[in-house]
Amino acid sequence: MDQALDLSGNKMTDLGNGHAVIEYGSPWGRPIARWVPSWGEEKREVIERMRKHLVQRFGEDRGLRMAENSRNMIIFPNLVINDIMAITIRTFQPEAADRMTVNAWALGSRDEDxxxxxxxxxxxxxxxxxxxxATPxxxxxxxxCQRGYRNAREAAWNDISKGMPRVGPPKNDDEEQMRCFWREWRRRMSAAA
Amino acid sequence: MNADAHLARAATASGQCTRAQVEEFLYEEAALLDEWRVEDWFAMFAEGATYEVPPTGDGDELDPAKSLFYIADDYVRLRERVARLLKKDAHSEYPRSRLRHIVSNVRITGFAAGIADVTCNFITYRTKRGVVDTYYGQHFYRIDCSVSPWKIKSKRSVLDMDQLYAGKLTIII
Structure with a gap:
């Protein structure tokens, strides 16, 4: 394996305008091309084949990154694409102060085996x-949290400060992606006011 | 065919398994779930059994190999689900919700080689923090009546709601 290739993939990318993505190496199997023992030996070969195919098509760095790393992406304000143990796309529609409708889809490829x-x-x-x-x-x-926010008059803040003191690029679990969201929220809401 | 004739035929077809016996079996299952005795509930399943809840609005013909279910557990994952329901870090069910399982309209729809096909209607109420979630629909069972005690070979719970209004399915319905 290429020594320069960093598969720990522990990072956060600010995509601007409130959009952000975190990327990290993960222990779970990924049907795109990361086999784990709990799937059984009989699945190993076909997963290996897909992995080789990814490397062939996209090169070693990008191919292995696609196979190994997980990603959670927020597209401001209410679209989330999670490329984790499967790919799931979620939308969030607030309907009232105490009601949110979440739709979720599973993404698969056409002509899938x-x-x-x-x-x-x-x-x-x-x-x-x-x-x-996990989801529930x-x-x-x-x-x-939403129950807690009923106390907003007494405590009008939400603590998402994890990782703020870090010097250097933020890690995937620093909550910086959430601050990306809220900075954009504040910018838009202040502009409207 | 009138109802009596249907019952008579079902009784004949069922051989050594009567509806009263099946009802008793299902009531016991419901009681175990109401009392959160999920390990005892799991013990009612035969090795290799499956437990499935297909998505709402799609009937009972779906295949979990082709469609995304809410739950499609093989025997191993069902055991994990049960173990998880007893853990404190299953946050959605700790503190535990209160449950009441209602089972009715029990029918034996087939019987061959000691295996009974059983359907019944169900309503399951779940209460937590002042919110009542209602799940209702039809259970489809395959029950092995040739062993003692009987064992569930498969259970599929088909919901009749047109949406999963609760937004989650964290209990065994």
């Missing part, structure tokens, strides 16, 4: 979706 589609859908459900092992817990946390 049936076995790989099965694997991709199975992998998606492990963590994602209303019945997954995130949602619970957000709902509880």
């Amino acid at each position: 049936p076995d790989l589609r099965k694997l991709r859908l199975f992998n998606f459900l492990e963590f994602l979706g209303p019945g997954g092992f 817990d995130d949602q619970e946390a957000l709902e509880n």
Whole structure:
């Protein structure tokens, strides 16, 4: 492997106008081309083949980065694209102070091999979706935050300061991507006022 | 065909498995879930069993290999789901919600080689922090009646709501 290639991929990129993306190496399997033992040996070969294909098509740096790294992207103000254990696209529509409609889609490729589609859908459900092992817990946390905001008159702030003192480029878990969002929010809302 | 004739035929078809027995089995399952005895609930499943909740609005014909379900657990993941429901870091269910499972309209729709195909209607209420979530629809079971105690070989819960209004499915319905 190319020594210069950094697959730790632990970073945040400010895309401007409130958009941002974090990128990081992740332990989970990625149906695009990252095999993990829990998928079984029989899936290993086809995943390896896809990995080689990515490297062939996009070069080693970009190909392996596509295979290995996970990405969470916010497109301001209400579109999120998560390229994690599967690719999920989410939109957020606030309908009232205490109600938000979230739509989520799973992205797959056209003419996908049936076995790989099965694997991709199975992998998606492990963590994602209303019945997954992670999404509903995130949602619970957000709902509880929303309950807390009812105290806004007494405590009119939301602490997303993690990583602010860091010197140098922000890491993926520094919450800088959230500050990108809120800076843009403030800019637009102040302009409107 | 009138209802009585249908019942008679179902009873004949069911051989050694009667509706009363199936109802008792399903009521026991509901009680275990109401009491959050999820490990005992998992023990009702045969090795290799599946548990599935297809997306709303698409009936009972979907294949989890082709469509994105809410839940499509094989036996291993179902065991993980159960283990998770008992953990404090399953934040959506800790503190635990209160549940009430209502089961009715139980029918044995087929019986062959000791395996009963069973359908029933269900309503499951979930309450937490003053919010009531209602899930309703039809369960489809394959139950192995040739072993003692009986074992569930598959359970598919088809929701009748046109949307997942609760926005989440963190319990066993």
